[in-house]
Amino acid sequence: MPELDRSDSRFDLIVELFRNHADAVYNVAYRIVWNRSDAEDVVQATFIQVFLKVDQLRDWSRARGWLLQIAYRQALSILRRRKEEPTDPADLAAYITAEQRTSEDAVSNQILRGELADTIRDAINALPQSLRMAIVLRDVEGLTLAEVADVLDIGPSATKMRVTRGRQQLRADLVGKI
Amino acid sequence: MQCHELEANLTSFLEGELDQDTEAEALKHLATCSHCETVLSETRSVIAASAEFGQERMSQSAHKRLLNSVLDQLGDLTN
Ligand SMILES: [Zn+2]
Numbered sequence: 001m002p003e004l005d006r007s008d009s010r011f012d013l014i015v016e017l018f019r020n021h022a023d024a025v026y027n028v029a030y031r032i033v034w035n036r037s038d039a040e041d042v043v044q045a046t047f048i049q050v051f052l053k054v055d056q057l058r059d060w061s062r063a064r065g066w067l068l069q070i071a072y073r074q075a076l077s078i079l080r081r082r083k084e085e086p087t088d089p090a091d092l093a094a095y096i097t098a099e100q101r102t103s104e105d106a107v108s109n110q111i112l113r114g115e116l117a118d119t120i121r122d123a124i125n126a127l128p129q130s131l132r133m134a135i136v137l138r139d140v141e142g143l144t145l146a147e148v149a150d151v152l153d154i155g156p157s158a159t160k161m162r163v164t165r166g167r168q169q170l171r172a173d174l175v176g177k178i
Numbered sequence: 179m180q181c182h183e184l185e186a187n188l189t190s191f192l193e194g195e196l197d198q199d200t201e202a203e204a205l206k207h208l209a210t211c212s213h214c215e216t217v218l219s220e221t222r223s224v225i226a227a228s229a230e231f232g233q234e235r236m237s238q239s240a241h242k243r244l245l246n247s248v249l250d251q252l253g254d255l256t257n
Binding site: 011014015018019022023026027030031036039040043044047048051116117120121124135136139140142145160163164167168170171174175178 | 185186188189190193217220221223224225227228229231232233234235236240241244245247248249251252255
């Protein structure tokens with residue numbers, strides 16, 4: 001009986017974590033795997049992992065960073081398994097565009113949010129991956145620099161440099177457009 | 179402080195992480211340098227734009243479908 005109660009509360013926890021953070025997980029995953037189906041796989045795999053590891057989450061206020069770290073690793077492992085896909089940023093740019101043209105989500109995003117949103121999203125997506133992840137985690141998802149460093153498993157000064165350079169590139173790309 | 183130093187310290191400045199003296203120098207520079215003032219305000223706009231529009235979103239239907247699928251898989255795992 002006690003075991004049943006414990007498992008019930010873990011289910012509730014997963015539902016709550018999913019409602020609050022699934023979008024962020026998808027957002028990070030999509031920026032690495034570049035297609036909806038794999039990003040959805042990352043979302044599922046992440047929350048299964050979260051369920052199995054939830055005892056490790058001691059500080060509720062750090063849930064988002066902790067979850068995104070799991071998501072980031074899941075996404076990278078999908079990428080490693082899928083070697084035939086383009087990994088060079090220049091190739092990826094063409095790949096992303098083709099992917100987005102066919103994506104229902106992209107179409108509905110376009111209707112909902114208009115050209116400005118597309119411009120900004122395209123500019124973020126055109127960044128090299130290391131800068132893109134720093135910007136997605138810090139500026140889009142609002143993690144602290146320390147949390148970003150944890151997710152990416154890099155030091156504080158490297159994190160700060162990536163955020164700085166990512167913002168510089170976005171500024172150069174977006175100036176006059178926003 | 180010179181322009182390149184301000185740009186190099188911009189993230190720390192925006193995070194409020196600079197020590198008091200360096201922050202005071204940064205503010206002094208910003209008050210007199212229109213170039214850096216523009217860089218700062220454009221950077222703030224870029225940050226705000228990323229926060230507001232930068233997300234790749236799941237559809238509502240995907241949201242529901244994935245949550246159900248996760249719960250199904252967890253049900254199988256724990257049975
Ligand atoms: Zn200056």
